[in-house]
Amino acid sequence: MSTIRITGGTVYDPANGINGVVKDICIDGSRIVANVEGGRTIDATGTIVFPGGVDVHTHVAGGALNFARGLVPENQRAARKFLHGVNRRAGIGGMTPTTFATGYLYAGMGWTTVNEAAVPILSAKHTHEELHDTPIVDKSCLVLMANNEIVLDLIEAGEVERAQHVVAWLVWAAKVYGIKAVNPGGVAAWKWGKNASKLHESIAGYKTLTPAAIISSLAKIIEDLKLPHPLHLHCNNLGNPGNIATTIETMKVLEGRRAHLAHLQFHAYGGEDWPSMRSGAVEIADAFEKHPNLTTDAGAVLFGDAVTITADGPWQHMLHQLTGRKWGNLDVENETGCGIVPYVYRDRHTVNAVQWAVGLELLLLIKDPWRVYLTTDHPNGGCFWRYPEIIRLLMDKEFRKEQIKQLSENAQSRIVLGEIDREYTLFEIAIITSAGPARALGFSQKGQLGVGADADVTIYPAKATDDGMLFTYPRYVLKGGEIVVEEGEIRAVTEGKEFIFRPGYDEQIEEYIRPLFQRVYTMSFENYPVEIERVRGAEVITK
Amino acid sequence: MITLTLKEQPNVPLEAESISPDITAALSHDSICALPVYLGKRQRRLDDFFTVEGDASDEIQINGDARKVKWIGRGMTRGRIQVEGNAGMHLGAYMKGGTIDVSGNVTDWLGAEMTGGFIRIRGNAGGQVGAAYRGSASGMSDGTIIVDGTAGLEVGMRMKRGTIVIGGRVRDFAGLQMKGGTIVLGSGAELRTGAWMMRGTIVSLKPLPLLPTFAAAATYNPTFLRMYARHLRTLGVSLPFDERDGGYQRYTGDASVPGRGEILIWHAHDGATA
Numbered sequence: 001m002s003t004i005r006i007t008g009g010t011v012y013d014p015a016n017g018i019n020g021v022v023k024d025i026c027i028d029g030s031r032i033v034a035n036v037e038g039g040r041t042i043d044a045t046g047t048i049v050f051p052g053g054v055d056v057h058t059h060v061a062g063g064a065l066n067f068a069r070g071l072v073p074e075n076q077r078a079a080r081k082f083l084h085g086v087n088r089r090a091g092i093g094g095m096t097p098t099t100f101a102t103g104y105l106y107a108g109m110g111w112t113t114v115n116e117a118a119v120p121i122l123s124a125k126h127t128h129e130e131l132h133d134t135p136i137v138d139k140s141c142l143v144l145m146a147n148n149e150i151v152l153d154l155i156e157a158g159e160v161e162r163a164q165h166v167v168a169w170l171v172w173a174a175k176v177y178g179i180k181a182v183n184p185g186g187v188a189a190w191k192w193g194k195n196a197s198k199l200h201e202s203i204a205g206y207k208t209l210t211p212a213a214i215i216s217s218l219a220k221i222i223e224d225l226k227l228p229h230p231l232h233l234h235c236n237n238l239g240n241p242g243n244i245a246t247t248i249e250t251m252k253v254l255e256g257r258r259a260h261l262a263h264l265q266f267h268a269y270g271g272e273d274w275p276s277m278r279s280g281a282v283e284i285a286d287a288f289e290k291h292p293n294l295t296t297d298a299g300a301v302l303f304g305d306a307v308t309i310t311a312d313g314p315w316q317h318m319l320h321q322l323t324g325r326k327w328g329n330l331d332v333e334n335e336t337g338c339g340i341v342p343y344v345y346r347d348r349h350t351v352n353a354v355q356w357a358v359g360l361e362l363l364l365l366i367k368d369p370w371r372v373y374l375t376t377d378h379p380n381g382g383c384f385w386r387y388p389e390i391i392r393l394l395m396d397k398e399f400r401k402e403q404i405k406q407l408s409e410n411a412q413s414r415i416v417l418g419e420i421d422r423e424y425t426l427f428e429i430a431i432i433t434s435a436g437p438a439r440a441l442g443f444s445q446k447g448q449l450g451v452g453a454d455a456d457v458t459i460y461p462a463k464a465t466d467d468g469m470l471f472t473y474p475r476y477v478l479k480g481g482e483i484v485v486e487e488g489e490i491r492a493v494t495e496g497k498e499f500i501f502r503p504g505y506d507e508q509i510e511e512y513i514r515p516l517f518q519r520v521y522t523m524s525f526e527n528y529p530v531e532i533e534r535v536r537g538a539e540v541i542t543k
Numbered sequence: 544m545i546t547l548t549l550k551e552q553p554n555v556p557l558e559a560e561s562i563s564p565d566i567t568a569a570l571s572h573d574s575i576c577a578l579p580v581y582l583g584k585r586q587r588r589l590d591d592f593f594t595v596e597g598d599a600s601d602e603i604q605i606n607g608d609a610r611k612v613k614w615i616g617r618g619m620t621r622g623r624i625q626v627e628g629n630a631g632m633h634l635g636a637y638m639k640g641g642t643i644d645v646s647g648n649v650t651d652w653l654g655a656e657m658t659g660g661f662i663r664i665r666g667n668a669g670g671q672v673g674a675a676y677r678g679s680a681s682g683m684s685d686g687t688i689i690v691d692g693t694a695g696l697e698v699g700m701r702m703k704r705g706t707i708v709i710g711g712r713v714r715d716f717a718g719l720q721m722k723g724g725t726i727v728l729g730s731g732a733e734l735r736t737g738a739w740m741m742r743g744t745i746v747s748l749k750p751l752p753l754l755p756t757f758a759a760a761a762t763y764n765p766t767f768l769r770m771y772a773r774h775l776r777t778l779g780v781s782l783p784f785d786e787r788d789g790g791y792q793r794y795t796g797d798a799s800v801p802g803r804g805e806i807l808i809w810h811a812h813d814g815a816t817a
Contacts, residue, residue, distance in 0.1 A: 073678035 003028050003036040004481065009044030009459060012430040013051060015439070015448035019427045025049060027455040030480040034451050042483075044459050047475055050430050051447050052112030052456030053387075056437035057232070057262050057297050058378045059309050060102045061116050061130035061141075063123030064330065064338040068309045068379070069096045071328045071340050075305065087493045095307045095342075095379045103135035103496075105385045107484050110458030110474040113438070113446050116141040117180055117232060117262065118311055120332040122523075124174040124530050131498055132536045136484050138456075140441065140499040142232050143174040144311055146181030146214050147188040149334040150516055155217045156209040164221045166513060168505035171225075173529035175538070177499050178229035178441075179222055180262075182311040183236050184214040187337045195314035197237040199249050211236050212253045219257040225503040226543040228442025230258035230295075238315050241271040244280035248287045251294065260440055263299020263377035264288075265359035271414075278414035279354055281361035288366055295440045296366070297375040300359025300390050302382035303347045309380060313337035334520050345382070353411035355381075360393055360400070364420045369431040373440065387433070388471040392464075394424040399468065429471075443499070455481035495537055502542045545575060545597040549607030549628075553592060555583050556631060560614035562589070564601035564622025564641055572598040601641075605630070610650065616643050619660070632669070635662050638686070651695065652676075654688045657705070662688045663778075670695030670714070673707050681722055683707075689778060699726045702743070706771075708780050718745045721804060725771065727782065740797050740804035748783070748809045757796035757806060764790050765807070783809055 006025040011018050026036040059065050069076070072095065079094025082101050091101030106114060114134075119127045119141045131139045145151060145167060154163035171179065185196035185203035194204040199212040219231045233254075237246035247267040261267070270280035288294060308319060313329060316339020320327035328340035345352040359381065366372040374391070378384040393400050397420075404418045412418065424432075438447025445454045459476040477485035484492050517525045532538060545567055561578040570578075575598060576590035589595065592612075593605075601622030605615070610629040618637040629647040636655040643662045650669035654662045655676055668690040674697055675682035682702040693711035700719040706727070709717075713732040721740040728736075731749030738754060746768070764786045772782035783789060789811035796802060 071678075074676065074680070075678075077676065077678075 002481070003039030004042060004455075004478070004483075005036055005039065006042045006044050006049060006457065006459065009047045009049035010462065011049045011449065012426050013449040014427055014431045014435040015051070016450045018449070025449055025457060027457075027478065027481045030455055032449055032451055032453045032455050042459070042476060044476075046462055047459045048426060048462050049449070050110065050458045050460065051434045051438075051449050051453070052458050052477065052479065053106075053110050053433045054437040054441065054443070054447050055106070055111055055114040055375060055378075055384060056260070056373050056440055057117045057299070057375045058114050058384055059116065059118060059380075060097075060114060060378070061099065061134060062119055062127035063332075064118065064309050064311070064340070065096060066126070066130070067328055067330060067338065068307050068340045069098070071326065072096065072307055072342050075307070075342070088490060093385070095305055095383055099130050099133035100135060103137055103493075104490055107136040107477055107479065108474075108488075108490065109385055109387065110460065110471065110477050110485075111137065111384070111387075111433075112456035112458070112477070112479045113138045113140075113443065115139075115177070115437075115441060118182065119143050119174060119176055119180075120311075120336045120338075121170055121174040121528065122332050122335060124176065125534060128175060128498070128530060128535045132495075134496070135493045136479055136496055138446075138454075138496040138499070140177035142178045142180035142229070143171060143176040144182055144336040145170065145179045145218060146184035147186070147311070147336045149188065149520070150513065152185070152188060152203075152206065152209060152214065155213055156206055160217055160220070162509070162512065163217065164224055165505045165509035167218070167221050168225050168503040169509050169513060171227075171501065171503055172505070175500050175530040175532060175535050177501050177541075178227050178232055179218065180232040180234065181215065181218055182234040182336065183238065183315070184218075184233075185209065185211040186236055187311055187313050190313040190317075190337055191331065197240070197246065199236060199246060199253060212249075215250065215253050216257070219254055219259055223257060227501055227503065228541065228543075229440065230260055232260045232262055234262045234310070234312065235267045238266045238310075238312055239269075239319070241269050241273055241277035243267055243269050244283050247284055251287055251291050254291070254294065256293065258293050259295075261288075261294055261296040263375065263380065264296040264362050264372075265299040265301060265355065265381065266377070268358050268362060269354070274351065277351055277354060279358045279361060279416055281358050281365055282416055285362060285365035288371075289368075292371075295371045295373070295436075296362075297373040297377075297437070298359045298363050298390075299375055299377040299381050300363065301345050301352070301355040302376065302386050302389055303345045303352070303356060304382065304386075306343050306345060306382055307379045308341050308343050309338070311336045311338050313339045315339070316341050319343070333522065347406055348408060350408060350411045350414070353407045354414050357404075357407075357411075357415035357417040360390070361415065361417050361420065363390075363394055363424075363432070364417075364422045369424075369428045370436045370439065372432060373437040374432045388469045391424070391429055391433075391471050392468055395429065395470070396468075397421055397423050455479075497537045497539045498535055500532075500535065500538050500540050502540050504542075544602045544604060545595070545600050546604045546606065547589070547593040547595055549593055549605070549609050549612070551592070552608065553582055553611050556611045556613050557582055557592060558614055559589070559612050560617040562603060562605070562612075562615045562624070563617060563619045564603060564624065565619055567599070567603060568601040568622065569599055608647075610648070616641075619643075629666070635660065638662075648692070653690075654683060654686065656681075657683045657686045657688075659686045661686065664688075664690040664692070667692035667711065668694040668709070670697050671700060672698045672709070673702050673705065674698070674700035675702075683724070687778070689780060693730075698732075699724065702726075706775075708775065710780075718743065718804070721745070727775070727780070737797055737804055737806050739800050739802065741800060741802040743804050745804070745806045746782070746791070746809070747806065750808060751806075753794055753806065754797060754799075756798040757794040758798065760793045760795050760805075762790045762792050762810070765793075768807070783811070788812060
């Protein structure tokens, strides 16, 4: 095993309380150690040293993303091309990068761990195959659960204990790390052409089941199963003006339980309809501050092209009707659904301008950076490779104010971003890009540079490039102790791990699921679970 | 003037986007000979397939049956490409300016997504003339394409602006999902002309089968066609407009979208010549 000493760099390691201290980081093999003798020395004088970035919510693999890749050939034509090289596979970047390019782009930006946030069990095999082909970065993924009809039937019948065994069996069947709930009940209702935007009203197709019951039951089940990552929740009523009421009500439903609210920007709109839509970031940030049991990520929006991909089928149909852009819809049997609509966020468009502002407002108004993380809900609000643009907006209030001036007066009157003077420090950036998301995901060995941590280190130049960006081109990126990026070039392509959680459950539950499954699914029950041998680089965690 | 003479027909299509005035304008003879072309996945030299004469010019003449040579003049902004013979798919795709003149036939995706310039085909063209590539929101957004002969399917599909004139018969779906611009059909078209058209004008000098979602609006001689006719005459195209010769029946649609496009069909008076 090789040893490396990174010397002379200014280290930001918030998990260990290190705020801009010049110190050496020593690496032996794939871990950070206290000291090494000999080996390679990287002179990091005049640079800043961060723990490798962690993306808590992104869509980089699986059925929905692949559907999106197929739906937008025009983006692929315009995208950056990766030509194959000695140690690199060919691919394309753009809004929906190919698997190999995804790994190169994340690593090239200094991110070393990504969490694929939406996996139907039926396409879990496909997702694991694609994650294996996403090199360098470590991965985890979350299974979609809040519209699974077998689980919903049990929750409606009040059989929460049996539901817990079913959920645990499904988590292990999909070989995933955690659980995602998308528009609880809304995707099931979409199969009846309806949505579920009221938390306490029964869902189409059910007698008594409400979204609130699904949310609180799943949050409890996840806590009882001791999953490292709490309920990862895409709230009901995404994207609609006035949805702050739903979001705040969701926080109340989650009272006393841990949860992660995904892409909060899309759930923080005030007003009553599109003409009166305004930022609801102040109300949401206030409510969020009062719920220390919650974490969130921004789901920030950047102006330009995007592709919206979500299991939230009814919202995607709405977006298609609003924009007239092409629309893809998938029905994933009895588990979930999926919609795809390409989208362009325009700075002259009032609604888009408000969305852009809300993402930044949430990041700036929520005071504790340990509870709010940097994401764009890639590729929904913008591509992950544009994170450095958001970091610049957070760190430079003058630049931010200049950008606000580009917006129409109408848009400016609907946002509060112009009144916020907060500027992120490098220490806080290290929290929202790495230490915080690693902690929320329960990766104790990630997001920090303490002894024993994974040697995922990113070394950025301390001076911004000509375009004002600080984090676009890391000088070095180390992943698991290997130098994968050096002077902006991919040097080594390693294979990342995939983290999987194995919850405990009663093995007999399979005999309960089998007849239900055989009655309603199109595939045979034996072919449903993902075999562990299929997941290459799997690291199974049990509690 | 640079002259490229095809030595032999490549066995698979040759991708030759390096044949463009923008690229050759400042190159020496040797550099032009060494320009990369792709035969399947293999990179080859231009002079493996063409005899190259001349250097450093934005005028290119191609001799021979280059029907398998794709992407000639891709994205060109100036100069002239003269093809004495045939040319392959994607001729002048994405072009921004300059002129392409072909004595023979071309095939699909002629001038696809072009934003300016002039293309003249003396023979026939294939389908998707001036169209949007699959997935793109819009096709050609300016410039002029004139085809003396026939054309294939989806002529001007999703075009946004600019002019396409096809002298011969056109196949199905001319002006499919058209968003603007003008298509002139000298000899009419087959089925579903103007399907899903949002805006824009399709002028036909011969009767054509109309979709039921187009409604008859009027018979008239619009002033703007008089101006079009004057402009097109300078390009060698004759468009009737005089009310003594006949009139245009105007149909609006496609109501299934719903769109505000128009199809104008020329009806000559008895005995009038047009």
